[in-house]
Amino acid sequence: MTIFTFTLILLLGAYLAGLAGSLTGLGGGVVIIPLLTLFFHVDIRYAIGAALVASIATSSGSASAYVKEGITNVRLGMFLEIATTAGAVMGAILAIYTPVNIVAILFGVMLIFSAAMTLRKKSEAALTVGSKLSYTLKLNSSYPSKNGPIAYKLNNVGAGFSIMTIAGILSGLLGIGSGALKVLAMDTAMKVPFRVSTTTSNFMVGVTAAASAVVYLQRGYIDPGIAFPVIIGVLAGAFTGSKLLMKINVNSLKLIFSIAITLIALNMIYNGFNHKF
Amino acid sequence: MTTKENKKMNDYDMEQLIGQVLRYGVLISGSIAIIGGIWYLYQQGSGTPNYTTFNGEPAGYTSLTGILKGLAQGSASEIIQLGVLILIATPIIRIFFSLVSFIIEKDRLYIVITSIVLFIILFSMFAGLKV
Numbered sequence: 525m526t527i528f529t530f531t532l533i534l535l536l537g538a539y540l541a542g543l544a545g546s547l548t549g550l551g552g553g554v555v556i557i558p559l560l561t562l563f564f565h566v567d568i569r570y571a572i573g574a575a576l577v578a579s580i581a582t583s584s585g586s587a588s589a590y591v592k593e594g595i596t597n598v599r600l601g602m603f604l605e606i607a608t609t610a611g612a613v614m615g616a617i618l619a620i621y622t623p624v625n626i627v628a629i630l631f632g633v634m635l636i637f638s639a640a641m642t643l644r645k646k647s648e649a650a651l652t653v654g655s656k657l658s659y660t661l662k663l664n665s666s667y668p669s670k671n672g673p674i675a676y677k678l679n680n681v682g683a684g685f686s687i688m689t690i691a692g693i694l695s696g697l698l699g700i701g702s703g704a705l706k707v708l709a710m711d712t713a714m715k716v717p718f719r720v721s722t723t724t725s726n727f728m729v730g731v732t733a734a735a736s737a738v739v740y741l742q743r744g745y746i747d748p749g750i751a752f753p754v755i756i757g758v759l760a761g762a763f764t765g766s767k768l769l770m771k772i773n774v775n776s777l778k779l780i781f782s783i784a785i786t787l788i789a790l791n792m793i794y795n796g797f798n799h800k801f
Numbered sequence: 802m803t804t805k806e807n808k809k810m811n812d813y814d815m816e817q818l819i820g821q822v823l824r825y826g827v828l829i830s831g832s833i834a835i836i837g838g839i840w841y842l843y844q845q846g847s848g849t850p851n852y853t854t855f856n857g858e859p860a861g862y863t864s865l866t867g868i869l870k871g872l873a874q875g876s877a878s879e880i881i882q883l884g885v886l887i888l889i890a891t892p893i894i895r896i897f898f899s900l901v902s903f904i905i906e907k908d909r910l911y912i913v914i915t916s917i918v919l920f921i922i923l924f925s926m927f928a929g930l931k932v
Contacts (some may be wrong), residue, residue, distance in 0.1 A: 525850065526846065526847050526848065526849060526850075527845055527846050527847070527848045527849065527850050528831070528842055528846035528847065530850040531838075531842060539825075561853075564850075564852070565852075565853050566852040566853065566854055567853060567854060569855045569856035570852050572918050577885060577888060578886070578890075580888050580889060580891070580892060581827065581830075581831075581888060583892070584823045584826055584827045584888070584892060584895075585823075585827045586820075586892050587820075587823055588820045588821070588823035588824040588827070591820045591823070592816060592817055592820035594813070594816055596816070598812070598816065598819070599837065600897070600913055602896075602899060602911060602914055602918065603914055605896075606917050606918055606921070608916060609918055609921040609922055609925075610921050612925075613924070613925045615922060616884065616925070627805060658905070661910070662910065662911075663818030664894070664910075682856050697888040701805050710878070726805045730892035730895070731892040731893070731896060731918070731922070732824075733892075734889050734890075734891075734892045734893055734920065734922065735925050736925070737889045738889060738922065738925050738926040739925055739926075741859065741862070741863055741864050741885070741886075741901070742864065742888065744858035744859075744862070744863050745857075745858075746858065746862070746863075746882075746885055747852065747858055747862075748837070748841065748850075748853065748862060748877075748879075748881035748882050749845075749850065749878070749881075749887070750839065751834070751882075751884075751885050752834040752835075752837060752838035752840065752841065752881045752884070755830065755831060755834045755884065755885070755888065756831060756834055756835055756838065759827065759831050781923060
């Protein structure tokens with residue numbers, strides 16, 4: 525295979541990753557790592573570098589629209605970014621001491637968890653009374669809907685912050701946005717309505733990934749020959765996805781994608797245990 | 802909201818500004834990646850990819866001075882890395898703009914919170930965690 529064909533296939537793969545990632549809300553990074561490692565036999569460290577770049581591209585690309593619409597809770601994102609960036613730096617340090625096969629196994633587990641999270645029931649309910657800390661930190665807000673702005677209040681800020689730290693560590697260690705864990709922290713712990721939690725999570729992914737990407741770039745994980753088809757492909761895919769999202773029903777797609785992701789994850793875990801990385 | 806509307810800048814303005822920063826960051830880095838990528842394929846497209854073993858990238862791709870030096874020589878790989886650099890910088894610049902917005906809004910709590918996030922990222926950048 526020449527670099528030219530490698531680039532073309534990777535460009536197509538990254539396009540599909542960006543498309544699937546934006547339709548299911550999982551982000552572009554999760555598909556990039558198995559695509560590179562299992563299909564192209566690229567070293568997982570280059571794959572992590574590429575996935576970080578993909579995560580930042582999808583996050584920034586779609587967040588620009590959501591932020592303007594006022595759905596994203598910028599203050600909540602900013603506050604929780606303390607946890608995710610600190611976690612991401614810890615994760616990037618941990619990565620030095622973690623054998624690559626363990627990274628692969630952890631990634632597989634994270635994939636299965638993400639797949640399960642895609643299929644969960646979403647709660648649009650908004651709390652009317654928030655915890656004390658949510659007022660002190662000015663985290664309560666409202667988001668626009670067809671019937672006018674909907675106000676919501678938050679709970680369990682401490683628990684949400686803790687889960688965010690773990691999300692950050694995994695993001696720094698595995699090179700993914702850990703969007704699924706971020707949504708879990710906001711939906712399940714803090715009771716943020718899911719439209720707000722998904723967009724705020726997406727908004728935070730870019731900053732979290734950037735915190736570890738600056739380390740990985742200096743460590744030589746980010747290769748230009750892999751990075752450019754990934755950036756272009758993922759951006760184009762995410763753009764198509766955001767247009768399609770309004771027109772198609774994504775429920776069956778989510779199910780198929782979750783099953784596919786789980787199979788890929790099992791493959792990664794199996795290879796990890798057999799030291800094939 | 803009535804009190805906020807009297808201020809020079811409110812949350813709505815900040816959201817529009819952040820949205821623009823993210824959009825332009827992505828557009829610029831994407832365009833540079835396309836230009837660098839085409840140039841890269843023209844130069845090295847017939848070679849064989851070799852990523853099965855991890856060697857780490859040479860210093861030219863991993864530091865700002867290295868990338869700038871390569872740009873001066875018209876090297877395709879460094880053009881792509883410049884695009885990557887802008888992409889990574891985009892969310893960081895976004896935090897910086899948020900900080901400025903909170904300063905204009907005189908939101909002390911969030912000036913502190915945003916500064917902490919900015920500090921963590923700058924620490925990660927310059928602390929020599931590269932090993």
